[in-house]
Amino acid sequence: MKKRKIDIDVVSYTTVVHGFGVAGEVEKARKVFDEMIGAGVLPSVATYNALIQVLCKKDCVENAVLMFEEMLRKGYVPNATTYNVLIRGLCHAGKMDxxxxxxxxxxxxxxxxxxxxxxxxxxxxxxxxxxxxxxxFEKMSGETCLPNLDTYNILISAMFVRKKSDDLLIAGKLLIEMVDRGFLPRKFTFNRVLNGLMLTGNQGFAQEILRLQSKCGRLPRHVKL
Structure with missing residues (x-):
């Protein structure tokens, strides 16, 4: 397009940056971004998002952070996509803090x-x-963003890693909260929590979960209350 002297707008540049990002071509994505600046075309938030994403995918999260900070210095306001891409990259790199x-x-x-x-x-x-x-999770529950089905499944699964009685009690409480919020757990989730509570000596709570399982129509066929 440049050889034919066709004007390339920000959307076109962003599309190319994103395309190279999907292909994992960090250097090419960065080169197109630099060409864009050199051509006097101002990047958009979407352009920065595309470049930050490819940097994170290629384990260049430090450069992704620098790109994010460059955005701020130039007066751009990051959106939810910007933050989510960067936060995921930081988590993947083990930089949880x-x-x-x-x-x-x-x-x-x-x-x-x-x-x-x-x-x-x-x-x-x-x-x-x-x-x-x-x-x-507690911080999330106290704000405007409520947990969804994935949130509960992630946490409940994690409660079985250490095989601690207290963790399995939390799993049971999360299961009850999940139902109270209108979610229908899978039969597998009910059975897993139920078995965990039984194995750790929490028979009373297990009975409560069994009744909830029956109420939700998730009882195994061979079980009768």
Missing amino acids: MAIEYMDKMKDDCDPTIQTYNVVIRYYCDDGEIEKALVV
């Missing part, structure tokens, strides 16, 4: 989304940081 820092900054520009919370909760759970995941 920075991810939380940017999640707090996010609130100055836009509300964290369900994707924001879920990715942080998931990575904390994957790292075995159950208590920190629960802190984020």
Whole structure:
């Protein structure tokens, strides 16, 4: 297009940057971005988002942070996509403290989304940081963004990693809260929580879960109350 002297607008440049990003071509994506600046075409928030995403995907999260800070210096206001892409990249790189820092900054520009919370909760759970995941969950529940089905499934699954009685009690409470909020857990989830409670000596609570399972129509065929 340049050889034919066709004017290329910001949307076209952004599309190319995104395309190279999908292909994992960091250097080419960055080169197109630099050409765009050199041609006097101002990038949009979407352009920065595309470049930050490819940097995060290629484990160049430090450069992604620099790109984010460049956005701010130039007067751009990051949107939810910007923050979510960067936060996911930081989590993937094991930089959980920075991810939380940017999640707090996010609130100055836009509300964290369900994707924001879920990715942080998931990575904390994957790292075995159950208590920190629960802190984020509690913070989420106290704000405008309510947990969804994925949130509960992530947390309930994490409660089985350490096989601790207290964790399984939390799993049971999350299951009850899940139903109270209108979600219908899978039969597998009910059975897993039920078996865990029985194995850790929480028979009384297990009976409560069994009654809830029956109420939700999730009882195994061979079980009768």
